Amino acid sequence: MTLKNLDNFSKNLKGKLRFNYSLKNHTWLNIGGFAKIFFVPETLKELRDFLFYVKNENKNFFIIGAGSNLLISENIQNRIFIKLGKNFNKVSITKDDVIIAGCSILDKNISDFACKNHLSGLEFLSCIPGTVGGGIRMNSGCFGTEFKDVLLSVQVMDFNGSVYTIDAKDINFDYRQINLSKNLIFLSASFKTLKKNKKEIEERIHGLKEKKKNSQPLKVKTGGSTFKNPQNQSEKKVWELIRDNVDGEVSFGDAKISNKHSNFFINSKNASFENMYNLINFVKSQVKAKTGITLELELEIVK
Numbered sequence: 001m002t003l004k005n006l007d008n009f010s011k012n013l014k015g016k017l018r019f020n021y022s023l024k025n026h027t028w029l030n031i032g033g034f035a036k037i038f039f040v041p042e043t044l045k046e047l048r049d050f051l052f053y054v055k056n057e058n059k060n061f062f063i064i065g066a067g068s069n070l071l072i073s074e075n076i077q078n079r080i081f082i083k084l085g086k087n088f089n090k091v092s093i094t095k096d097d098v099i100i101a102g103c104s105i106l107d108k109n110i111s112d113f114a115c116k117n118h119l120s121g122l123e124f125l126s127c128i129p130g131t132v133g134g135g136i137r138m139n140s141g142c143f144g145t146e147f148k149d150v151l152l153s154v155q156v157m158d159f160n161g162s163v164y165t166i167d168a169k170d171i172n173f174d175y176r177q178i179n180l181s182k183n184l185i186f187l188s189a190s191f192k193t194l195k196k197n198k199k200e201i202e203e204r205i206h207g208l209k210e211k212k213k214n215s216q217p218l219k220v221k222t223g224g225s226t227f228k229n230p231q232n233q234s235e236k237k238v239w240e241l242i243r244d245n246v247d248g249e250v251s252f253g254d255a256k257i258s259n260k261h262s263n264f265f266i267n268s269k270n271a272s273f274e275n276m277y278n279l280i281n282f283v284k285s286q287v288k289a290k291t292g293i294t295l296e297l298e299l300e301i302v303k
């Protein structure tokens, strides 16, 4: 691939193609360097054509959603980021009350859509600040419901440009992970729902949002939960392990531990990747030294 080839490709593009592009504003943590290429396709054809043009570099691809679970390094000048455009955020209902949504739609918007249409099941999505694509990849969830409980199928494009549908039954869902290849771009997904009284759905959404507001910091630059809750290693939640074993005042530059939720790390102003990375490693080592428990990251590091 030469940039000249891509110059031709970029003519008549509905989407966006940028070179040497800062990703800082594309992540919730507001950390990240300049990507070699940032591409926002608006059609399947644009996406497929792009994959073809840059196929020799597909080991450097990264698919980004709302960037709410990512810590991106400042050294990403060889990487190519693909973010599905607005045309991939359409949502509709079939006669069987199945919701079909493009994978760039925000979780909150699909939850609102379901509620407006008297459909229950997606209330939990009102509390997750990502996109449907990121949510499927992470098997995101809160307050007892995860994507695995509502997903019926996902339509994907592989890096060769082939499009196919994967039934949720054929996916192994685990705690904040699934077994599908990272060489897949999730395009759209279908969800099961249940007809219910709209007022009941609204009340449930309101209740979940209140719970979230009371337990987690809002309106701050954060990547949400930094570590996963340890499975079978401890009765305690990870935030308790951090609270009990790490000085909550510790900071590396502007990278700090939230005083509202000790598993949420915050960029209080201009934290660098290194600041946040050092804080993560410090917390991990303190918990390991004091409890013997090895924490596993939920936040994804992109280098």
Ligand SMILES: Cc1cc2nc3c(=O)[nH]c(=O)nc-3n(C[C@H](O)[C@H](O)[C@H](O)COP(=O)(O)OP(=O)(O)OC[C@H]3O[C@@H](n4cnc5c(N)ncnc54)[C@H](O)[C@@H]3O)c2cc1C
Residues within 6 Å of the ligand: 028, 062, 063, 064, 065, 066, 067, 068, 069, 070, 084, 103, 104, 127, 128, 129, 130, 131, 132, 133, 134, 135, 136, 137, 138, 139, 140, 141, 142, 184, 185, 186, 187, 217, 222, 223, 224, 225, 300
């Ligand atoms: C304030 C806050 C609160 C949070 N609360 C919760 C919570 O309650 N529960 C929870 O589970 N998480 C929570 N998170 C974490 C985060 O919101 C979820 O992991 C979310 O689902 C990530 O979605 P995203 O679109 O931001 O994905 P990104 O962070 O952009 O990416 C995450 C992963 O998904 C992949 N990906 C994204 N889009 C696609 C696509 N179209 N095709 C293929 N792969 C894709 C990326 O490559 C990456 O591997 C929270 C985060 C914040 C900042």
